[in-house]
Amino acid sequence: MRKSILMVVFLLILSPIFSFATPEENISSRLSGRILLDTSNNGEAWYLNPKDLHRYYLGRPRDAINIMKNLSLGVSNEFFDSMSENLPKKLWGKILIKPHDLGKAFYINPSNGEAIYLGDPKTAFFVMRNYSQGINSNDLEQIPVAEINTENNEKIKTATSNKWQYLGWWGKINTTDVPVHESPTASSSILGYLNTINRIKVLEEKSGTLFNGSNLWYMIDGGQYPGAFINSSYVEAIPQPTPESNPEIPKEIKEGEFWVDVNIEKQVLTLFKFNEPVFATYVSTGRAWSPTVRGTYRIWVKLKKGGMSGGPPLVPYTYNLVDVPWIMYYKGSFAIHGTYWHDEFGTVRSAGCTNLTQGDAEHIFSEVLPLTSTKNETRPSENSLGTIVYNH
Template identity: 30%
Template sequence: MKQIGKLLFISYIFLAMSQSAYAQEQTPPIEPESGGIVCEPDVYLSEPDNCQPFGPSAYLTELARLGITIPPRPLPASKPDPSLTQLPYFYFHLDEDYVPIYGAPGEKGPGGQQFPPGFVYVSYIDRVEQNGVYYLMPNGGWIPGKGARVGEISSFQGLVFTSTPKNSFGWAFELLPIMKSPGYNAAQTGRQVMPFEVVTIYNTQIMDNEEWYMIGPDQWLEGRKVARVIVNTTIPQGVTANRWIDVDLAEQTLAVYENNQLIFATVIASGLEPFWTRPGIFQIFEKKETETMRNNDMTDFYYLDNVPWTMYFDGARALHGAYWRTRFGYPQSHGCINLSVGDSHWLFNWATVGDWVYVHDRTGLTPTDPALYTGGAY
């Protein structure tokens, strides 16, 4: 009997303990006053002592670590003086045919000299209609109007910086849809980036075997269609002065650094295979306000009159303005670094003979064999 009573007592105690534990599980904890656990919405780059940065705070902090502020912080930059885009010349693009040079307008026949077929641009100082249309070149020769006047010279200009930005940035070189996430199959936001619009790049991600750039919260662009400046204020190995020109062949951009600060950046057009722009460390050895560039190889003839703001750094390869180009952002040249007229003018004013030019291609696709880098360039 005593044994049975003992067992009943133990069962009662066990049942009471079980009910107490169940009650504790079902009863919600008493919440402290508002703000005692979840932080007020803000950016918390270090862990706070008296709250947990959940919800909006976590989202804002994540954006802040990427460099995104609300509202977005503009780049510390502005356009250069627009007067730098002006040229004192008029240009004429010749047809790919033999074009004679005459001693006077209105002449006919073969002429004393002629331009062979090729990529030919001449400058002219007068135009007359006399038994046809003729153009007077600065050297006194006249050419018939076999071609077209250059009516559109790119007014594109890069950016001058007052301080070094915290993030990379770039220019979209065609109309691009903004996606809600990286990838070709992602939903579109309904908004677009215009050609040569500047975007700040906060993050990158590989999707569909392509690199995608985050330009804002839930905003992504296809990276291969953006000319990106990867900001790097570290002096390149081999450069012995705290001012240099950085040419990024992979991104088709140019950046200028002085006193470990980015001061200028823009989009370029470098050498197209097999006329690559050679990677390496170089120095500007000659500056010319205007230059005539030509190649006498009749299989690849070119003649470019009054090329503005030319800075030679690697044999016949130079940094210079390209009045014949209206688009930049991809390789097109015979080895030179082509810039818009305004950008070449800005760079010419800044640069001095002896300044360093650092040309690089992180993809390793540009060959470095010196034997491949001979002949002319434009």
């Protein structure tokens, strides 16, 4: 009922167990690059950024300035002039800036690839709204929110960073043998490599050395390399995890209470506060031979770290894992926990438990009951029952 780290070669050959497809397309990917106008909420406008598939608020002209400055892609005059009539589809929906032509900015219409000149910030604001499409609040709420933070200090006059609703955004590795670095420089130590089967979570964007045509680096969360760096040229956004729009709330849940929903089909875990999604992320649940148990349970013990082992006849291989992080057992040996041995989230991969990135597991661990103590092990009490986990 636990995790695997060692795999017998013949098992890999004989068993059709792996599912490495990109998570299914959802509203965040279908509307990528569009300006969305909330028809249910006074016509509020949002830009759905293709890079991270999050929406950014377009309430005032200064919001358009922020988006133009911080979410745009710089291109040379030569490239733009040669391609303006036939821009590649990967640029549709993006904002392009010509830094050597007075910083002129263009919004690339995601419907037909037309380059639309944005002009000054006030004009840009109205142009972007004019090219919007309507969306109702229920659908809009399925798209995670991000915002651009601006910080002023003595050393750096203006520094910007992005804040994402669910502590980062999910991306896929777009080629083989991608080096994972200790810091955002190509000369830093290589901690390992990732491949196209891997899904990682981008936590921060950092400027670093020019590598593979880009000086933008991502600090990542995942299983094997949390806190490490990958050059941005190797990462593409995937459809972001979408919480249940109409969750089936377990009957035991009271108003204002937290509970965990695990959608096994979509490989998405959502932390709810009654009917409001608080956090959503991709997971890996059990394979066909050791499926994740379905039903409603309560967390019966939390361990900051613990060992996990198993083997035949429950699973067709033997494993013995030490120091598995952020374990939340809810039924016997079934648990939600952090993972350090793979980065194949969004696919069935485990021996029955629900695998999370190390960062996501720590976050969920800190939010659910019983309240964490200074000890490694925490158990519920009569006055503090464990949080409900609903697997379906």
